[in-house]
Amino acid sequence: MPRLSYRRALTRALADELARDDAVFLLGEDIQVGASMVTTGLARRFGADRVRDTPLSEQAFTSFATGAALAGLRPVIEFQIPSLLFLVFEQIVNHAHKFPLMTGGQCAVPVTYLVPDSGSRTGWAGQHSDHPYSLFAHVGVVTVVPATPADAYGLLVTAIRHDDPVVVFAPAAAMDVRDDVDDLVPVPLGRGRIHRFGDDVTVVAVGHLVHDALAVAEELADQVSVEVFDPRTLYPFDIDGLTESVARTGRLVVLDDGNRSCGIAAEIIASVVERVRLLAPPRRVTRPDGAVLPFAPALDRAVQPGRDQLATAIHLTMKDGS
Amino acid sequence: MTDADPVRLYRTVRLIRRFEERAVELVHGGQIVGGIHPYLGQEGIAAGVCAALGADDVVAGTHRGHGHVLARGADPARMLAELCGRVTGLNAGRGGSMHAADFSLGVLGANAIVGASGAIITGAVWGRRRQGRDTVGVSFFGDGAVNEGMLLEAFNLAALWRVPVLFVCENNGYATTMPIAGAVAGSIAGRAAAFGIPAARVDGQDPETVRAAAAAAVDRMRAGGGPELIEARTYRFDAHHTFEHAVRLDYRPPDEVTRGRARDPVRIQGERLPDADRAAVDAEVEATLDAAVRFALDSPRPDPADALAYLYASGLTGRTGGG
Ligand SMILES: Cc1ncc(C[n+]2csc(CCOP(=O)(O)OP(=O)(O)O)c2C)c(N)n1
Numbered sequence: 001m002p003r004l005s006y007r008r009a010l011t012r013a014l015a016d017e018l019a020r021d022d023a024v025f026l027l028g029e030d031i032q033v034g035a036s037m038v039t040t041g042l043a044r045r046f047g048a049d050r051v052r053d054t055p056l057s058e059q060a061f062t063s064f065a066t067g068a069a070l071a072g073l074r075p076v077i078e079f080q081i082p083s084l085l086f087l088v089f090e091q092i093v094n095h096a097h098k099f100p101l102m103t104g105g106q107c108a109v110p111v112t113y114l115v116p117d118s119g120s121r122t123g124w125a126g127q128h129s130d131h132p133y134s135l136f137a138h139v140g141v142v143t144v145v146p147a148t149p150a151d152a153y154g155l156l157v158t159a160i161r162h163d164d165p166v167v168v169f170a171p172a173a174a175m176d177v178r179d180d181v182d183d184l185v186p187v188p189l190g191r192g193r194i195h196r197f198g199d200d201v202t203v204v205a206v207g208h209l210v211h212d213a214l215a216v217a218e219e220l221a222d223q224v225s226v227e228v229f230d231p232r233t234l235y236p237f238d239i240d241g242l243t244e245s246v247a248r249t250g251r252l253v254v255l256d257d258g259n260r261s262c263g264i265a266a267e268i269i270a271s272v273v274e275r276v277r278l279l280a281p282p283r284r285v286t287r288p289d290g291a292v293l294p295f296a297p298a299l300d301r302a303v304q305p306g307r308d309q310l311a312t313a314i315h316l317t318m319k320d321g322s
Numbered sequence: 323m324t325d326a327d328p329v330r331l332y333r334t335v336r337l338i339r340r341f342e343e344r345a346v347e348l349v350h351g352g353q354i355v356g357g358i359h360p361y362l363g364q365e366g367i368a369a370g371v372c373a374a375l376g377a378d379d380v381v382a383g384t385h386r387g388h389g390h391v392l393a394r395g396a397d398p399a400r401m402l403a404e405l406c407g408r409v410t411g412l413n414a415g416r417g418g419s420m421h422a423a424d425f426s427l428g429v430l431g432a433n434a435i436v437g438a439s440g441a442i443i444t445g446a447v448w449g450r451r452r453q454g455r456d457t458v459g460v461s462f463f464g465d466g467a468v469n470e471g472m473l474l475e476a477f478n479l480a481a482l483w484r485v486p487v488l489f490v491c492e493n494n495g496y497a498t499t500m501p502i503a504g505a506v507a508g509s510i511a512g513r514a515a516a517f518g519i520p521a522a523r524v525d526g527q528d529p530e531t532v533r534a535a536a537a538a539a540v541d542r543m544r545a546g547g548g549p550e551l552i553e554a555r556t557y558r559f560d561a562h563h564t565f566e567h568a569v570r571l572d573y574r575p576p577d578e579v580t581r582g583r584a585r586d587p588v589r590i591q592g593e594r595l596p597d598a599d600r601a602a603v604d605a606e607v608e609a610t611l612d613a614a615v616r617f618a619l620d621s622p623r624p625d626p627a628d629a630l631a632y633l634y635a636s637g638l639t640g641r642t643g644g645g
């Protein structure tokens with residue numbers, strides 16, 4: 001079984017889609033040499049016309065992609081920094097996302113926004129460390145946060161083939177994860193994945209935090225049986241899959257690298273308690289309200305949701321319910 | 323490809339003029355909710371520019387966008403139905419005045435975000451040309467848009483990648499109530515020059531002048547040239563938006579308004595026609611609009627159960643909002 005890193009899985013997905021469909025092309029900053037080490041080798045293989053380096057004009061090239069999509073192409077934009085999404089929130093939400101409805105179904109805008117190394121990169125501080133996936137789920141833009149190499153491949157391929165805009169977050173903390181992967185296949189949107197079965201509590205973990213959740217589950221294995229649910233897609237969300245899990249375990253903890261207020265953890269909890277009577281109040285482990293990631297490594301870590309916090313939340317929900 | 327027929331040019335300005343006057347009446351009558359940004363006084367620009375385009379070209383407009391859609395040949399009845407929020411509208415009643423679009427005619431939509439159309443049209447033209455088509459595009463925007471960063475970024479991108487986009491600035495002297503002198507440092511043409519984009523300043527009240535300038539630019543672009551800019555000086559005859567009909571705002575001196583309205587593109591073009599020809603066009607336009615108003619007002623309203631139809635091209639559906 002070949003071992004594949006998450007980062008290379010993204011490269012493979014881009015290469016496969018560029019090879020499969022002439023309508024696909026890439027746009028971004030420093031992507032020809034592959035500064036993110038995601039687009040490595042693609043310009044040489046597919047040419048500078050399909051792997052296009054852009055000037056530092058995020059707003060223009062984001063809407064350029066919208067226009068190209070209206071003309072029938074399938075652009076993929078790589079953003080160098082997750083915080084750049086704030087610059088182009090306007091272009092994505094007001095234009096790419098709204099065009100199909102506003103035109104009464106006259107068009108489609110199949111653009112993929114790929115954000116490699118999202119979240120904390122350790123030491124990159126306030127303007128490079130955001131994880132704004134909840135914002136896109138809130139406005140209804142398809143939002144995926146794969147945790148594993150196979151899902152990174154499969155969800156990026158699906159995103160590119162999807163007829164609406166999709167934001168793909170590839171968390172920095174997952175980029176070096178390696179896995180044995182035998183078949184690389186498209187992964188459907190809106191379908192979660194249970195990485196570990198358990199009886200006592202369902203932990204929903206987003207993106208790279210899936211790996212933290214699995215580690216904590218293992219640590220606590222002799223005390224509590226933890227199920228780890230990876231939604232993979234935040235919008236649309238696999239609420240049926242999660243409901244099935246929580247209906248079995250009766251307890252819910254959500255691990256989310258977004259800010260607390262109005263974050264995806266809040267939405268996940270609300271969606272579950274609308275459907276399931278829990279044995280104990282649900283818990284969430286998130287970044288604090290309004291967090292800006294501070295520079296010093298200990299502070300950066302302190303603001304991100306951690307394994308200790310997750311273990312505590314699991315213990316509390318077990319105690320509450322007994 | 324250019325349509326230099328003075329009668330057809332007159333018909334277009336006349337159609338837009340009377341369409342807008344009818345639409346204002348429908349706003350006052352409550353049949354159009356939310357009001358409109360009337361294109362009155364600026365008809366010569368949409369008409370002149372679109373007369374220089376071919377069937378495979380694309381345009382994108384502004385909040386003051388009815389003229390661009392009509393000048394591309396959209397059905398006035400379906401356009402009016404759209405303003406009235408009817409299912410028979412161009413956008414099935416989902417867009418309204420500020421988002422009217424007709425993709426079958428290359429009208430990628432009016433757009434209510436000032437300065438947004440430049441980058442979208444640049445990508446659309448680039449995308450079509452990449453598929454072997456000979457498309458050129460037009461981005462219409464007002465004088466207010468020239469201070470929007472995303473438009474200036476689009477100038478750069480179009481020039482850098484030599485995408486044949488005609489940037490048409492409809493300089494009516496005001497962004498809502500803000501006079502150009504209070505908003506624009508340097509000049510509009512100077513912004514184009516900074517990116518190596520050729521710019522022409524033309525009298526936007528003369529449809530023939532606009533058509534000739536646009537046709538020359540389109541010819542150069544089709545011959546392999548990069549983007550160009552036309553600054554068409556014009557005057558808005560009516561309110562920024564019909565809300566001003568109820569709330570009088572004091573920002574344009576009355577004598578300026580009188581002078582501005584004296585240069586009327588519909589009259590200027592009309593005087594180029596024999597009286598009988600003009601009268602025939604006027605009668606035909608009136609009959610067309612009578613039928614359009616009837617069509618719009620007789621058309622069914624959309625079913626609230628389908629309020630979010632078309633939200634996703636992929637067919638995705640979200641949860642409903644109820645408890
Ligand atoms: C980005 C943006 N800012 C503000 C507005 C609100 N607004 C709508 S039209 C307008 C004035 C635009 O002026 P101009 O571009 O000169 O066009 P005109 O109305 O004169 O045709 C403003 C401020 C908007 N729609 N979009």
Ligand SMILES: [Mg+2]
Pocket residue numbers: 464465466492493494495496497498
């Ligand atoms: Mg103006």
